[in-house]
Amino acid sequence: MNLNNIHNVYFIGIGGVGMSALARYFHANNKRVSGYDKTQTEITNALVDMGVSVHFNDSISNIDTQQLQVDNTLVVFTPAVPNTHKELSFFLDNGYQVMKRSKVLGLITENTFCLAVAGTHGKTTTTSILGHLMNCCDVPVTAFLGGISENYNSNLILKGTDVSVVEADEFDRSFLTLSPDIACITSMDADHLDIYGDASELKKSFQDFAGKIKPNGKLFVKNGLPLQGVTYGIEDDADYSVQNIKIDNGAYVFDVKTPKTIIKDIQFNLPGRHNLSNALIALAMAAEYGCPHLQLAKALASYKGVKRRFSYHIKTDDLVYIDDYAHHPEEINAVYQAVREMYPGKKVLAIFQPHLFSRTRDFVDEFAASLSQFDELMLLDIYPARELAIDGVTSQWLLGKINNETKKIISKKELINEIKKSKAQVVLTIGAGDIGEEVKHIKQALQVAS
Structure with missing residues (x-):
């Protein structure tokens, strides 16, 4: 075509x-x-x-x-x-x-030098970091992002057409329409079992994606994944590794060991070890393309994030309000880790909207374990998205499995009043459904209350 x-x-x-x-x-x-x-x-x-x-x-x-x-x-x-x-x-x-969207994306990018980011977690943030790095290094790039970049207030970075940066989505096996020159796989945790049936089929799909890389192309894989490629990791012996991590005024400062050198004293402003990992692989892919290390370090320090990915809406000494798209147990664990690292000892309230009946059913015990970590928990009803209800799969069923003394089911109408009753110093809204539409109302109510 x-x-x-x-x-x-x-x-x-x-x-x-x-x-x-x-x-x-x-x-x-x-x-x-x-x-x-x-x-x-x-x-x-x-x-x-x-x-x-x-x-x-x-x-x-x-x-x-x-x-x-x-x-x-x-x-x-x-x-x-x-x-x-x-x-x-x-x-x-x-x-x-x-x-389908994925087929069109494949058509657009097939005659470009394509960098693709795959994985069950971290795709959107990694893609937006990579697009930002390439843009700051004056690469003629078009970057298709799976979220709204805070730097550009857009999900598209358009600086040229020679190079493309894309999010390679495993849902519906969409990423198999791509033929990247450089690709990464950030994670292969079980997800989308409504499409794949079981975790082994999902892993096979990632292996098939690895096989789509062009001749003489390069695959980066997170250290520990069962795939051959250039490895990356946090404080380990991977080919690309983050080392000497410090937190300075709410930001990470660290060194990156590459196969040939060490890039020292890089600053990155997003919290959470998962985001450090995302920053590392984006830097590694851009460096492999040929971007200068000093420019990459400067660009990484100016990266502001993606809307609904650990997005701060209130950040004062008395109250913090963060919104995040996390909709898988491992993503919720990553958010929890980031909050605890940045706000040790503070009481945390999480409001979670489960996304999909099938995902809730398939990972109910994992969801229960990840949500039990928070001091207080409120659950909204399951957001159905493309699905019909599954008998017996409800937020009440999930709530019953959660080991937390301060937990309840609430409706959207009750949301703001219930949040106001809490004594938590950190408030989180989490989920991939329409909970994002409530953020501005929650922010306004909390600002008035404080």
Whole structure:
């Protein structure tokens, strides 16, 4: 398929973070972009402000067939869209070129020098760090991010088209459409078992992804993973290693040992050892591409983070409010570790919205263990996303397995009042569902209360 012959790009699920990055890309390349999403969000509002036409009801009456002609229109959809979607069915039935987001990303990047970040955790932060590093080193890069970068207030960094940085998503085996020159795998913990069935199939998919790397390409793997490649790790004997870690005024200061040298006194402002690991692999991939070490160190110090990845909304001596996208037990453990490292001895309240009935079912004991660590816990109902309810799988079921004396189920309506009752000095909202839409209201209420 020749994208140069495409004049219109229509997105079904345009408000998704990965989909909206593609929408921004095509808009910047002078394509006429429009689409559907089921809910209005900050992302869809930003697209509308750019001149993208977005609607929120699934109806073929919204499709302008005079403008969206079969021979010059590409339809992009997300696998989260159900098969019963009326607009998707219309395009499929009428001969349009219809592709999943991952396939389109593969087309865009296949003729570029592609750096891809894979793994069940850390993809979005690592990709955004890598895109920032390449941009600061004046590389002609397009970076497609799975979150909104605080540095650019966007999920797209567009500085050129010779090089691409992409998040390689294992969901629905999407990353197998990519053919990267340099890739990394950050983790291979079991997830998306609704797609894979069991952990062994997920691991096989990562092995298949490793096999997609171009000839003479390079694979980086976190030390300890069962794959061959350049290794990286924290304070160990990996090829790239973080060493001599100190915390100075809330920031990490450390050295990086590379296969050839040591880069000293690097500063990085995101808390948590998981973020240190993300910073390390992003630096290693950029260095492998050829970016100068001193420029990389300077760029890393200026990195601000990704929205909803350990995002501070209140940070005073008396109260800290942090929001994070964590939706897997290992991610919750990483958030807990970061909070305890930065705020030892302070009482921590976590408000968690489970994401997907299947994930809650598959990891209920692991969720219970990770959530039991917090001083106080509030659970919202499970966010269904693309799924129908599973009998017996509820937040109440999860709550019963959690070993915490101060725990309760709450509704969104009760959320702010219940948070105000707490004596916690650190408040966390955690989850990948629509809990992110509540953050601004919680922040405002806590600021008024304090």
